[in-house]
Amino acid sequence: MQTLLYSKTTNLESIAQCQIECFPNSFNTKLGKKFVAKSLSWFLSKDNRFLFHIENEGIVVGFCGGFAPQFYGDGSSSGMLQHAFKEAVIGVLKRPWLFLNKEMKAYYPFIIRNIKKKLGLRKTTAVTPKPENFVFNPSVGLVVIGVHPSYRGKGVFEMLMSEFENQAKKLAIHTCILSVRADNTRAIAAYKKVGWQIKEEKENSLIMSKDI
Numbered sequence: 001m002q003t004l005l006y007s008k009t010t011n012l013e014s015i016a017q018c019q020i021e022c023f024p025n026s027f028n029t030k031l032g033k034k035f036v037a038k039s040l041s042w043f044l045s046k047d048n049r050f051l052f053h054i055e056n057e058g059i060v061v062g063f064c065g066g067f068a069p070q071f072y073g074d075g076s077s078s079g080m081l082q083h084a085f086k087e088a089v090i091g092v093l094k095r096p097w098l099f100l101n102k103e104m105k106a107y108y109p110f111i112i113r114n115i116k117k118k119l120g121l122r123k124t125t126a127v128t129p130k131p132e133n134f135v136f137n138p139s140v141g142l143v144v145i146g147v148h149p150s151y152r153g154k155g156v157f158e159m160l161m162s163e164f165e166n167q168a169k170k171l172a173i174h175t176c177i178l179s180v181r182a183d184n185t186r187a188i189a190a191y192k193k194v195g196w197q198i199k200e201e202k203e204n205s206l207i208m209s210k211d212i
Contacts, residue, residue: 001056001057002054002055002056002061002151002154002155002156002159003054003055003056004052004053004054004159004163005052005053005054005055006050006051006052007040007043007044007051007052007053007063008044009041009044011053011060012037012038012040012041013033013037014053014059014060015037015040015051015053015060015063016033016036016037016040017033017060018053018060018061018062018063018146018148019036019040019063019144019146020033020036021148021149022146022147022148022149023146027098030091030095030098031087031088031091031092031095031098032087032090032091032094032095034087034090034091035084035087035088035090035091038083038084038086038087039080039081039083039084039087040065040144041083041084042079042080042083042084043065043066043067043143045083046067048067048068048069048070048171049065049066049067049068050065050066050067050167051063051064051065052064052065052160052163052167054156054159054160056151060148061147061148061150061151061156062145062146062147062148062151062156062157062159062160063144063145063146063160064142064144064145064146064160064161064163064164065143065144065145066140066141066142066143066164066167066168067140067141067143068138068139068140068141068168068171068173069139069141071136072130072134072136073130080143137175138173138175139173139175139176139177139209140164140167140168140171140173140175140176140177141176141177141178142164142176142177142178145157145160145161145164147160157190158194161191161194164176165210165212168212169212174211174212175209175210175211175212176196176209176210176211176212177199177207177208177209178191178196178207178208178209179205179206179207179208180205180206180208181204181205181206182201182202182203182204182205182206183204188206188208191208194210195210196208196209196210197209197210
């Protein structure tokens, strides 16, 4: 029987294991289970974030995490990496070849900013100043989602997406957004099936949204 649960600190290692099995070749997986678990704990640190999962006979078979940005520059990727910065450093030290990984290279500017911040040489990690014409529109972002390979096509994805919308409603926000790789046709088709639409096309990704 598949049971949906609101995640707690005690569930993080099991959810991390599910994430690793869902995405065995991802950069996060390569950094190790401790990094994955610590980055997932970011969702439990503030009220505008949430994490839930589905268990089948005590085994995590799916998970989903989201958050509602509060201001310009309030991002999930940099926030999660900063939250798990120590574990990321340990992961790279144990696997030094990852320092040349193309995904790692994309984080070089962030790493430098974060080191400067910890040394007291920089007060903020903001990358760019807020545009003059910027208008803040409340939304809930779907940050992480995964269904264990053995449970795909068994309704787990639909359960996760339905609960994600419930979480958005609890925050009194009616716009949901996510980013997906442009070549991930299976995921794009799955999102479209539950009512999401392509809002913007970028070089290597698509921004999808749904009003609830």
